[in-house]
Amino acid sequence: xxxxxxxxxxxxxxxxxxxxxxxxxxxxxxxxxxxxxxxxxxxxxxxxxxxxxxxxxxxxxxxxxxxxxxxxxxxxxxxxxxxxxxxxxxxxxxxxxxxxxxxxxxxxxxxxxxxxxxxxxxxxxxxxxxxxxxxxxxxxxxxxxxxxxxxxxxxxxxxxxxxxxxxxxxxxxxxxxxx
Amino acid sequence: xxxxxxxxxxxxxxxxxxxxxxxxxxxxxxxxxxxxxxxxxxxxxxxxxxxxxxxxxxxxxxxxxxxxxxxxxxxxxxxxxxxxxxxxxxxxxxxxxxxxxxxxxxxxxxxxxxxxxxxxxxxxxxxxxxxxxxxxxxxxxxxxxxxxxxxxxxxxxxxxxxxxxxxxxxxxxxxxxxxxxxxxxxxxxxxxxxxxxxxxxxxxxxxxxxxxxxxxxxxxxxxxxxxxxxxxxxxxxxxxxxxxxxxxxxxxxxxxxxxxxxxxxxxxxxxxxxxxxxxxxxxxxxxxxxxxxxxxxxxxxxxxxxxxxxxxxxxxxxxxxxxxxxxxxxxxxxxxxxxxxxxxxxxxxxxxxxxxxxxxxxxxxxxxxxxxxxxxxxxxxxxxxxxxxxxxxxxxxxxxxxxxxxxxxxxxxxxxxxxxxxxxxxxxxxxxxxxxxxxxxxxxxxxxxxxxxxxxxxxxxxxxxxxxxxxxxxxxxxxxxxxxxxxxxxxxxxxxxxxxxxxxxxxxxxxxxxxxxxxxxxxxxxxxxxxxxxxxxxxxxxxxxxxxxxxxxxxxxxxxxxxxxxxxxxxxxxxxxxxxxxxxxxxxxxxxxxxxxxxxxxxxxxxxxxxxxxxxxxxxxxxxxxxxxxxxxxxxxxxxxxxxxxxxxxxxxxxxxxxxxxxxxxxxxxxxxxxxxxxxxxxxxxxxxxxxxxxxxxxxxxxxxxxxxxxxxxxxxxxxxxxxxxxxxxxxxxxxxxxxxxxxxxxxxxxxxxxxxxxxxxxxxxxxxxxxxxxxxxxxx
Ligand code: FES
Ligand code: FES
Numbered sequence: 001x002x003x004x005x006x007x008x009x010x011x012x013x014x015x016x017x018x019x020x021x022x023x024x025x026x027x028x029x030x031x032x033x034x035x036x037x038x039x040x041x042x043x044x045x046x047x048x049x050x051x052x053x054x055x056x057x058x059x060x061x062x063x064x065x066x067x068x069x070x071x072x073x074x075x076x077x078x079x080x081x082x083x084x085x086x087x088x089x090x091x092x093x094x095x096x097x098x099x100x101x102x103x104x105x106x107x108x109x110x111x112x113x114x115x116x117x118x119x120x121x122x123x124x125x126x127x128x129x130x131x132x133x134x135x136x137x138x139x140x141x142x143x144x145x146x147x148x149x150x151x152x153x154x155x156x157x158x159x160x161x162x163x164x165x166x167x168x169x170x171x172x173x174x175x176x177x178x179x
Numbered sequence: 180x181x182x183x184x185x186x187x188x189x190x191x192x193x194x195x196x197x198x199x200x201x202x203x204x205x206x207x208x209x210x211x212x213x214x215x216x217x218x219x220x221x222x223x224x225x226x227x228x229x230x231x232x233x234x235x236x237x238x239x240x241x242x243x244x245x246x247x248x249x250x251x252x253x254x255x256x257x258x259x260x261x262x263x264x265x266x267x268x269x270x271x272x273x274x275x276x277x278x279x280x281x282x283x284x285x286x287x288x289x290x291x292x293x294x295x296x297x298x299x300x301x302x303x304x305x306x307x308x309x310x311x312x313x314x315x316x317x318x319x320x321x322x323x324x325x326x327x328x329x330x331x332x333x334x335x336x337x338x339x340x341x342x343x344x345x346x347x348x349x350x351x352x353x354x355x356x357x358x359x360x361x362x363x364x365x366x367x368x369x370x371x372x373x374x375x376x377x378x379x380x381x382x383x384x385x386x387x388x389x390x391x392x393x394x395x396x397x398x399x400x401x402x403x404x405x406x407x408x409x410x411x412x413x414x415x416x417x418x419x420x421x422x423x424x425x426x427x428x429x430x431x432x433x434x435x436x437x438x439x440x441x442x443x444x445x446x447x448x449x450x451x452x453x454x455x456x457x458x459x460x461x462x463x464x465x466x467x468x469x470x471x472x473x474x475x476x477x478x479x480x481x482x483x484x485x486x487x488x489x490x491x492x493x494x495x496x497x498x499x500x501x502x503x504x505x506x507x508x509x510x511x512x513x514x515x516x517x518x519x520x521x522x523x524x525x526x527x528x529x530x531x532x533x534x535x536x537x538x539x540x541x542x543x544x545x546x547x548x549x550x551x552x553x554x555x556x557x558x559x560x561x562x563x564x565x566x567x568x569x570x571x572x573x574x575x576x577x578x579x580x581x582x583x584x585x586x587x588x589x590x591x592x593x594x595x596x597x598x599x600x601x602x603x604x605x606x607x608x609x610x611x612x613x614x615x616x617x618x619x620x621x622x623x624x625x626x627x628x629x630x631x632x633x634x635x636x637x638x639x640x641x642x643x644x645x646x647x648x649x650x651x652x653x654x655x656x657x658x659x660x661x662x663x664x665x666x667x668x669x670x671x672x673x674x675x676x677x678x679x680x681x682x683x684x685x686x687x688x689x690x691x692x693x694x695x696x697x698x699x700x701x702x703x704x705x706x707x708x709x710x711x712x713x714x715x716x717x718x719x720x721x722x723x724x725x726x727x728x729x730x731x732x733x734x735x736x737x738x739x740x741x742x743x744x745x746x747x748x749x750x751x752x753x754x755x756x757x758x759x760x761x762x763x764x765x766x767x768x769x770x771x772x773x774x775x776x777x778x779x780x781x782x783x784x785x786x787x788x789x790x791x792x793x794x795x796x797x798x799x800x801x802x803x804x805x806x807x808x809x810x811x812x813x814x815x816x817x818x819x820x821x822x823x824x825x826x827x828x829x830x831x832x833x834x835x836x837x838x839x840x841x842x843x844x845x846x847x848x849x850x851x852x853x854x855x856x857x858x859x860x861x862x863x864x865x866x867x868x869x870x871x872x873x874x875x876x877x878x879x880x881x882x883x884x885x886x887x888x889x890x891x892x893x894x895x896x897x898x899x900x901x902x903x904x905x906x907x908x909x910x911x912x913x914x915x916x917x918x919x920x921x922x923x924x925x926x927x928x929x930x931x932x933x934x935x936x937x938x939x940x941x942x943x944x945x946x947x948x949x950x951x952x953x954x955x956x957x958x959x960x
Binding site: 028033034035036037038039040041042044045047074075076078079084088091092093095097098099100101102103104107126127129130131132133134135136137138139140141142143 | 190192193195196197198199200201202203204205206208209376377378379380381427428429430431432461462666667668669846847849850853854855856857858880881882886887888889890892896
């Protein structure tokens with residue numbers, strides 16, 4: 001057993017953990033921070049992404065002992081005083097959430113990006129979440145959400161139905177794809 | 180409905196999003212109960228083998244192990260349509276990855292260690308891998324006892340002493356005569372590999388066997404009531420002795436329909452003295468052990484006149500069901516009655532065979548067989564058009580269903596079905612069909628365009644039912660109770676919109692709890708087939724109407740007017756023309772109290788129900804009948820660029836038109852279209868199981884089984900939603916959730932031919948296959 005003292009979402013946690021315990025297990029099973037998800041357990045899906053000293057890591061591949069003395073930020077630390085961050089709010093507003101299982105990891109990857117690069121290009125946004133798998137959304141709304149958060153403003157959802165020309169509704173004239 | 184709509188049709192954001200962006204949303208993966216044990220599995224390393232001996236004595240002695248079960252301990256066969264599967268393999272294993280022994284222990288580590296100490300001796304047998312071979316009479320039988328299995332009678336027709344779990348026939352007109360007189364005939368073969376759903380939350384279930392023969396289950400499922408029903412049948416429990424909770428679900432796509440891990444954790448809990456037992460599939464188990472989408476081999480023959488009118492279509496579909504076909508039989512049925520595409524076909528003959536093999540078993544997957552059959556049909560339509568010298572869009576336009584035409588099961592197509600040709604025109608316009616792509620900058624690249632049609636109806640029993648309860652709260656707000664599951668589609672938001680619209684409440688005042696619980700939320704068959712917004716929508720409409728009736732009755736008494744003179748508006752009720760006298764719902768929700776203390780009415784609780792209507796079983800010999808509550812039609816148009824050196828295909832733009840009847844929530848509908856299209860791109864370009872010669876799955880991980888990432892998005896995606904109302908749909912709506920995925924591979928395959936002049940018959944259109952085919956062509960003289 002190893003004694004560790006990571007700072008998790010601003011609180012110092014003291015714990016004794018086995019050598020093989022992953023940071024993800026520590027967060028979920030010991031601290032009951034179940035917002036970080038396990039989608040594969042072997043570093044291939046990004047659902048477990050958290051920030052370690054500000055940098056996104058896949059917590060299933062990091063040992064709990066490696067977090068000793070470091071700053072860990074999880075999805076539970078993203079909102080302040082019950083107020084969603086601009087990033088969270090733009091995920092809601094852009095329709096970037098479906099089943100939501102990938103969402104915490106997506107948001108943490110995006111947070112890591114915005115911390116190191118507050119004005120990312122579209123390519124940099126794609127790159128930042130390229131390791132986060134989402135099976136539901138097709139990513140387009142997620143990219144839009146991160147872009148909007150970076151600009152601190154939220155684009156209105158395209159596709160308000162035009163009730164006058166009832167038959168043919170093109171909900172997006174322009175690009176709905178990759179930037 | 181003359182009133183301007185306040186909520187229906189608007190992009191109301193989903194209200195569970197706040198839970199999901201904060202990590203507060205609790206999925207089955209996240210649940211933990213006091214005293215809970217953890218389960219692990221020993222699975223078969225062989226695709227086909229006899230189990231000679233199981234020695235679990237070492238494992239049972241390991242401290243912390245609470246239960247060890249083998250197939251001999253749990254002799255129950257399960258299934259919704261076809262009871263062909265046991266909880267644990269007994270005597271024989273039928274696919275690599277099949278559960279053989281299950282262990283429950285204090286920790287997952289102990290459970291896994293116990294599994295390592297279990298010794299199973301197998302006598303491997305030759306695996307049955309190709310369903311076309313497996314259909315032959317001489318083939319080894321995957322289920323020698325098939326003839327004795329119970330199944331849904333009159334709907335499914337297993338052939339005993341064969342590997343054929345179901346044979347669906349469609350017979351319309353005189354196909355032989357039509358082909359004899361056809362002026363142009365095309366015959367082509369196509370195939371699709373089995374694929375995985377890949378929900379980001381793998382399958383997970385917790386069960387507790389409670390005293391008095393009761394069971395409580397928490398599960399990542401699309402089907403709370405079907406789980407309850409099948410558990411009750413399997414274990415001889417009264418329905419109300421089984422309680423099923425479904426918390427947030429991290430994606431399903433069909434893979435979490437029906438019964439999955441629930442019986443396994445239940446029998447473990449029973450064996451462990453009633454402690455709750457949890458099993459969460461690893462990603463590798465999700466690939467190896469849990470169900471997939473069936474593979475398919477198609478042969479399609481089309482006959483036309485010289486002018487390009489289809490006179491006959493004949494198709495044989497051979498489904499690679501894998502080891503169990505409980506759900507596969509219904510895929511084979513539904514895809515057959517859709518198996519000629521959305522065309523007017525006077526003479527049609529389809530045989531759809533669902534065939535057992537020694538592979539991981541199939542189940543429902545978004546599109547329910549339609550992506551697979553339309554991969555063939557829509558590629559064949561393009562080939563036929565070229566044979567006729569017609570533009571592929573024009574050839575389709577001539578043959579698409581129009582009002583008055585008859586479908587291949589004998590249903591008359593009407594304007595209320597939607598407008599397939601308008602979908603085609605919309606996508607053709609969006610990708611500038613008819614104008615060749617500008618040449619790519621790099622000389623090694625080629626560009627091409629393709630189009631494809633799609634259609635699908637819900638595949639469900641003829642008596643599928645659904646219900647909803649709405650209760651008003653003390654403050655006049657409303658709670659909707661339903662048992663359909665919103666595992667991401669957004670249906671709960673749509674139901675809230677409908678209730679808010681009907682009850683004249685602000686949308687924020689209408690709530691749906693994200694947890695289904697069969698002890699409290701009312702019956703719904705299961706959340707599949709793109710029918711929840713349609714059926715649940717109706718149930719909520721009626722439940723809201725019931726609430727309004729109760730509100731009006733009390734208000735009428737208070738105001739001393741007839742009930743039909745009461746107007747409900749702005750969360751209040753008043754006599755017509757006298758809005759200043761309005762009583763807010765909060766003063767009516769629990770009953771009305773007069774100033775002197777007398778009270779009338781009582782808590783307002785409305786219920787609404789809906790059952791499929793006018794559907795019939797299909798005639799076993801001809802497939803004629805009415806299988807579909809509604810049809811949804813659509814089309815894709817795509818432009819691609821293919822790199823002739825790497826074989827990689829880039830989607831430059833894709834336009835998707837779906838005739839939704841009525842768009843209930845534009846933002847969510849858009850999300851379904853884009854999410855579905857990208858999932859379809861996965862099926863088109865990369866996804867597919869690969870097996871070795873002995874039936875071992877070679878790619879059970881994200882490294883070897885690629886799904887689309889953010890880097891793989893098309894440069895441009897254009898969702899187009901048409902609104903030709905469904906006469907019996909809520910606000911005119913029909914289901915759209917599965918459809919965007921269907922025919923994406925067909926459109927891309929057609930574009931690939933346009934780009935390279937090479938016919939691709941097999942999915943996926945992977946870089947390797949493109950490069951190989953280019954090299955073959957290069958080698959030709
Ligand atoms: S769970 Fe860590 S990357 Fe998938
Ligand atoms: S929202 Fe379901 S996996 Fe991303």
